[in-house]
Amino acid sequence: MTGYTAGALSLKSPKAIAAARGGMAQYVVQRLLQALFVVWAAFTLSFLLLYALPGNAATQKLQTSSYISQAQYEQLEHYYGLDQPLLTQYVKQLTGILHGDLGISVATGMPVSQLIGNALPQTLGLTLLALLIAITLAFVVSTLATVSRFATVRRICWALPAIGSSIPGFWIGLILLWLFSFSLHIFPGVGDGSFAAMILPAVTLSLRTGSLIAQVLTNSLDKEWHSPYMQTVRTVGYGRLAALFQQALPNASISVMTVIATHIGELLAGTVVVETVFSRNGIGRITQVAVTSQDMAVVQGVVIFTAAVYAGVNLVVDLLYPLVDPRIRNSSRRGRK
Amino acid sequence: MTFPTSLFASRTKRLLTVLAAGTLACSLAACGSATAAQSATDQTLTVALDGTVKCLDPWQFDEPAVHNVLRQVVESLTALDTKTGKLLPALAESWESNADATAFTFHLKKGVHFSDGEELTAEVVKKNFDQAATYPQGVRSSSYFANYKSTTVVDPQTVTVAFSKPNGSFLNHTASDFLSILSPNTIAQSAEARCAAGVVGTGPYTLGKYTPNQDVTINARKDYDTNPSYAGHTGEAYIKTIVFKLVPESSSRLGLLTSGQAQVVQSIDPQDFQSAEGSGATIVPVTTPGVPLRLQVNVKEAPFTDQSVRQAVSYYLNRDEINTVAFGGKSEPAISLLTKNVSGWIDLSDELKYDPSKADKLLEDAGWSKNSDGIWEKAGKPLSFHITKASPYTLSQKLLELVVQQLNQNGLQVDFADYTGDYSEVTGKHKYSILFANTTDIDADVLRGQVSPVDGGNRSNLDADDDLVAPLSEQNATTDDTARNKILQDVQKEIVERGLQIPVAYLVQFYGLSKGVQGVTYDAESRLNLYDAKLA
Numbered sequence: 084m085t086g087y088t089a090g091a092l093s094l095k096s097p098k099a100i101a102a103a104r105g106g107m108a109q110y111v112v113q114r115l116l117q118a119l120f121v122v123w124a125a126f127t128l129s130f131l132l133l134y135a136l137p138g139n140a141a142t143q144k145l146q147t148s149s150y151i152s153q154a155q156y157e158q159l160e161h162y163y164g165l166d167q168p169l170l171t172q173y174v175k176q177l178t179g180i181l182h183g184d185l186g187i188s189v190a191t192g193m194p195v196s197q198l199i200g201n202a203l204p205q206t207l208g209l210t211l212l213a214l215l216i217a218i219t220l221a222f223v224v225s226t227l228a229t230v231s232r233f234a235t236v237r238r239i240c241w242a243l244p245a246i247g248s249s250i251p252g253f254w255i256g257l258i259l260l261w262l263f264s265f266s267l268h269i270f271p272g273v274g275d276g277s278f279a280a281m282i283l284p285a286v287t288l289s290l291r292t293g294s295l296i297a298q299v300l301t302n303s304l305d306k307e308w309h310s311p312y313m314q315t316v317r318t319v320g321y322g323r324l325a326a327l328f329q330q331a332l333p334n335a336s337i338s339v340m341t342v343i344a345t346h347i348g349e350l351l352a353g354t355v356v357v358e359t360v361f362s363r364n365g366i367g368r369i370t371q372v373a374v375t376s377q378d379m380a381v382v383q384g385v386v387i388f389t390a391a392v393y394a395g396v397n398l399v400v401d402l403l404y405p406l407v408d409p410r411i412r413n414s415s416r417r418g419r420k
Numbered sequence: 421m422t423f424p425t426s427l428f429a430s431r432t433k434r435l436l437t438v439l440a441a442g443t444l445a446c447s448l449a450a451c452g453s454a455t456a457a458q459s460a461t462d463q464t465l466t467v468a469l470d471g472t473v474k475c476l477d478p479w480q481f482d483e484p485a486v487h488n489v490l491r492q493v494v495e496s497l498t499a500l501d502t503k504t505g506k507l508l509p510a511l512a513e514s515w516e517s518n519a520d521a522t523a524f525t526f527h528l529k530k531g532v533h534f535s536d537g538e539e540l541t542a543e544v545v546k547k548n549f550d551q552a553a554t555y556p557q558g559v560r561s562s563s564y565f566a567n568y569k570s571t572t573v574v575d576p577q578t579v580t581v582a583f584s585k586p587n588g589s590f591l592n593h594t595a596s597d598f599l600s601i602l603s604p605n606t607i608a609q610s611a612e613a614r615c616a617a618g619v620v621g622t623g624p625y626t627l628g629k630y631t632p633n634q635d636v637t638i639n640a641r642k643d644y645d646t647n648p649s650y651a652g653h654t655g656e657a658y659i660k661t662i663v664f665k666l667v668p669e670s671s672s673r674l675g676l677l678t679s680g681q682a683q684v685v686q687s688i689d690p691q692d693f694q695s696a697e698g699s700g701a702t703i704v705p706v707t708t709p710g711v712p713l714r715l716q717v718n719v720k721e722a723p724f725t726d727q728s729v730r731q732a733v734s735y736y737l738n739r740d741e742i743n744t745v746a747f748g749g750k751s752e753p754a755i756s757l758l759t760k761n762v763s764g765w766i767d768l769s770d771e772l773k774y775d776p777s778k779a780d781k782l783l784e785d786a787g788w789s790k791n792s793d794g795i796w797e798k799a800g801k802p803l804s805f806h807i808t809k810a811s812p813y814t815l816s817q818k819l820l821e822l823v824v825q826q827l828n829q830n831g832l833q834v835d836f837a838d839y840t841g842d843y844s845e846v847t848g849k850h851k852y853s854i855l856f857a858n859t860t861d862i863d864a865d866v867l868r869g870q871v872s873p874v875d876g877g878n879r880s881n882l883d884a885d886d887d888l889v890a891p892l893s894e895q896n897a898t899t900d901d902t903a904r905n906k907i908l909q910d911v912q913k914e915i916v917e918r919g920l921q922i923p924v925a926y927l928v929q930f931y932g933l934s935k936g937v938q939g940v941t942y943d944a945e946s947r948l949n950l951y952d953a954k955l956a
Contacts, residue, residue: 137841148482149847149859149869149877150563156844158556190474191632192615198632257671265675272672272681273468273665274634362667364634372472372633 107405114401118394125390126180126383130173133379139165140189143377163189176383185387186380188373195384198369205274206365209357210350212285214343217293221339222332224293225300229308230327241301247294252353256287256360274363284361288353292346299342304335344400348393463955464661465937467948468673470687470814473636473666476618476627478597479558480611484929484947487597488686489636489664491947492657493535494600494621497526497545499650500592500862500944502709505763507591510648511540511601511622517899521588525580532646534603535626542579546571547607549581552599557611560598563869564590586897588904589865592763595944596862622646624657624951636664652939652952659953670814677701677932683955684940684948685932687814690748693930700935705750706946708927709761710861711870712754713811713819715922716879721853723803728786730919735779736830737823739772742925746818750930754923757867757912761944763901764864764908771916772923776830796831804833808852810843813927820856823924850881858927862944864908868892871915880920888914 141159145151160166164175179186185195221244228240263283264272271280307313308331316326354367366385373381469485478490497512507515512526532540552558553565567585574580581590593599603620618627624644628637640657647654665682667673670689676682678699688696693703715733723729739753755772758765788796788803796803809820820836827834836856839846846852857879859866868875872892873882882888888911895907915921929946939952 138843142842142844144481145559145843148559148843149857149879150560151844152562153844153848155556155562162556187612192475192610192612193632201632257669260672261675264681265679268679272676272679273667274631276631358633359668360672362634362665362669362672364631368633372474376474 110405111402114398118391118398121394122387122390125386126177127173129383129386130176130379133377133382134169134172136377138377140377140379141165143375144190176380180383180387185384188378188381190373190376190378190381195380198381199366199384199388202365202369205276205363206351206354206358206367209281209285209288209354209363209365210347212281213288213292213350213353214347216285216289217296218343220289220293221296221300224297225304225335226327226332228297228301229304229331230323244294244297244301247290248298250290252287252291253356253360255290256284256357259283259287260360272361274358274361274365280361280363284357284363287360288350288357291353292343292350295346296339296342300335300339303338304331307331307335340400340403344396347396348389351389351392463659464663465659465684465950465953465955466663466665466676466682467684467950468665468667468676468682468686470670470673471666471668472633473630473664474632475615476630476636477557477611477614478600478619479552479555479561479602480615482559484686485664485666487945487947489638490600490619490621491597491623491943492625492638492662492950493623493627494597494602494619495623495646495648496596496600497528497594498591499648500595501650502761502942502944505761507595508648508650510595510650511646512594515591517591519899521586521590521897521899522583523580524590524594525574525578526594528577528579529646530577532622533643534605534620534622535641535643536603536605536620538603538605538620540601540622541576542573543576544604545579545601546573547604548601549579551607555611558598560596564593564596564599588896588899589863591899592863597943597945597947625662628661633666635666638662638664657951657953658939659950659955662950674932677934680934683934683937684950684953686929686948688930688932690746690750690815690930693748693750696932702933702935703750704931704933704940704942705747705928706931706942707751707759707761708858708860708929708946709759709944710866710927711757711859711921712759712923712926713813713816713856713858714757714924715807715823716852716855716857716870717920717922718850718853718855718879718881719920720850720881721805723798723805724853724919726786727919728782729788729803730922731917732779732782733827733832734772734916734919734922735775735782736827736832737772737922737924738774738826739923739925740774741826742819742822745822746815746925747928747930751926751928754925757916757921757923758864758908759926762862762864762866764895764905766909766912768913768916771913779830790831794831795833802833803831805853807834807836807854807856808839808846809836810839810846810855810857811927813858816856816858819925823856847877847879855879856924860927860945864904865896867908867911867915868896871920880915882920 141156141163145156164172176186187194188198191198224240224243228237231237260272260283263269270283271277274280313326313331316330321330351366354365355371358365358368359371369381370385373385469488471483471485473485473489475481475486476490478487478494495511497510499508499510501508511529511532513529515524515526517524528540528542528545534540549571552561553568555561567583567587569582569584572580600621606614606619618630625638625640628639630636640660642656644656667676670687673685674688674692674696677685677696688703696703717724717730719725743749743751743753755767755769756765757768783796788798791797807820809816824834824836859870870877870879872878872889873884873886874889875893891907891911895904898904933940936956938954938956941949941952943949
């Protein structure tokens with residue numbers, strides 16, 4: 084496929100290529116603006132949601148304390164600017180963010196950027212490892228489900244993704260903890276910054292995403308594998324494995340890109356559960372604690388961060404599509420005409 | 421976040437039983453021997469705490485986990501003997517007060533240093549108290565300093581704290597972690613900086629690495645020089661490094677304990693007691709001082725305008741069963757309105773006994789009768805009410821389920837739900853029929869704070885001319901223990917007899933200690949004290 088499309092592109096006139104590039108620029112700007120809108124909308128919606136909840140960071144900090152006078156409570160609200168009108172608080176936060184200042188966490192006293200910055204490497208490492216495991220698992224399972232010579236193996240591998248995606252993450256997490264940490268003493272049971280402590284949570288986190296990728300990949304690989312062109316590929320001299328790895332898998336992988344892109348957000352969301360079960364610091368745990376303590380600035384910071392990651396990954400994938408798939412490139416040009 | 425642990429508890433238990441033998445064999449053989457070979461001060465202790473440590477300042481937060489860490493780092497002027505209720509010297513060597521409880525003089529210990537090298541002086545204590553009295557972020561301090569006038573430096577080692585109105589409870593409160601004495605360098609910092617970077621105290625440990633939501637490490641001070649009277653040794657703490665792991669999942673805390681990854685665990689769930697003890701660990705129940713978990717009745721809300729109904733509710737509660745079912749029998753039934761570790765408590769086991777027939781009689785005499793469904797009703801209206809849950813205690817859900825079950829069995833229609841919104845508004849405007857809450861305090865003055873309609877929280881919604889107002893104020897205006905305790909005991913009896921506050925259970929922290937851990941003690945507020953702790 085790739086050889087054919089590269090040839091097709093080289094046949095275009097210089098004018099057509101320039102026009103395609105102009106369309107590309109417009110496409111990029113359009114997608115960039117969309118991404119910015121997504122981030123802003125996520126910020127605004129979460130702001131309104133948090134504001135609509137009863138109580139605020141000050142009441143959450145004091146919780147059920149009966150030792151606070153009304154005067155002290157008001158003093159505290161004023162200190163954190165929680166007594167200002169909704170619009171003032173919104174504009175103040177938004178201008179702060181535009182200036183790169185995410186504010187200060189009421190509960191922890193730390194700047195939100197520092198709180199997220201400290202947690203980010205742990206979550207990033209965890210999600211990347213999880214993604215790696217998920218993709219590896221998905222490819223292994225899908226390949227076996229499609230090309231294994233044993234019918235039983237194929238059947239099992241067809242069924243695995245459905246099972247994997249329906250098991251709750253925290254349950255798997257607790258089982259893995261009991262087995263590999265508390266009983267067999269292979270891995271630490273709580274986060275301690277080591278790589279060993281990252282393995283169990285990464286496996287837990289990878290199962291759902293891996294299953295979803297496997298479901299899509301198995302379907303499309305099956306389609307490719309049984310397509311008429313595979314006959315041609317085999318007859319021109321490709322062996323079974325070469326046909327699989329050089330032709331069928333690359334073609335089937337395009338659909339997987341979309342799944343990965345849309346599930347990056349889900350991986351990040353999954354860290355809320357996984358980081359809690361495995362007692363790790365990270366974006367997920369910060370979010371969970373911040374939501375329960377109505378620590379507005381932190382929740383907003385995490386929302387902006389997550390929305391930016393989500394929009395960013397989708398943007399990159401959207402931009403990559405035309406490069407790998409000529410159909411999308413051609414359709415965007417046709418649409419312009 | 422809470423997970424429905426009960427769903428997989430049985431599975432977990434099965435796994436445990438299968439693998440317990442292996443775990444035990446390992447801990448008896450090679451795994452435990454590494455620490456034994458090391459010298460005492462090279463030891464590391466791992467403590468698994470329940471909840472979060474959001475802030476490293478004991479003045480600013482209520483959470484037990486925060487205080488379990490910081491109690492090792494900061495000290496207070498005094499300490500309370502949990503058994504006798506007697507005040508013991510700590511940073512203050514001795515103290516005296518005037519007769520009307522408006523002035524308290526403390527003589528400080530000489531040669532005590534903060535871990536940043538600052539010396540403990542009268543001037544430092546004054547700086548602490550001047551700030552604590554009006555600290556907006558302080559969860560307790562401004563209340564403990566009610567009617568604060570000033571702190572005067574008498575000489576470099578002597579301060580006098582003066583109040584414009586009597587404040588007898590102040591003396592006991594000087595033992596609280598909420599009024600711990602901080603370095604002048606900490607006092608000069610902003611509330612945010614103190615939270616994030618941590619406070620500096622005179623305690624045997626200093627704060628080390630802190631990863632929010634994950635762990636806090638503290639290190640023993642070589643130059644520790646307070647040497648408090650209540651401790652078992654002097655000088656440096658036995659254990660050099662303590663790592664506090666913040667573990668929100670209760671089954672994970674159990675696993676850390678049974679697998680030897682943690683030696684001390686806060687909050688072991690009663691359903692896990694057997695598993696923990698099976699691994700050789702000990703469960704230590706520590707009662708949190710103050711007013712127990714209780715039903716605070718709003719007497720202006722029907723049906724509680726009728727005293728008989730309030731009394732009947734109390735007699736329908738089977739506190740023995742509550743202890744057995746909710747606490748695995750490891751606590752004791754509540755028999756008082758103040759916990760037994762608060763000076764001035766009185767045994768009210770007669771008033772708080774389980775007596776359904778007496779309760780039935782009370783309701784019948786008040787004109788209630790059971791309808792065909794077995795529900796009490798009067799003038800066609802069933803005896804039904806809602807309980808508002810306002811206790812953050814981990815077991816409070818389970819306790820309330822039991823309370824509701826016991827009351828329903830006796831023909832009362834009861835349900836419960838968490839409070840919503842601003843707690844000060846819920847309590848200030850009495851937006852409840854019954855509030856289920858607990859209050860931690862080391863002094864009996866907490867009763868005034870909860871019940872008095874004049875200078876307290878008025879949780880039972882009493883009138884300003886109620887009989888209880890005068891004695892509740894009087895007990896705080898004397899420093900004569902005998903006189904004060906007499907007033908307090910009468911007050912407790914009256915509150916319970918009138919059914920204003922109905923004790924349900926003592927709030928108990930269940931600590932798990934693995935085999936080989938020695939010398940762990942608990943301060944008056946039921947926090948860990950690890951200065952004397954050792955690993956065998």
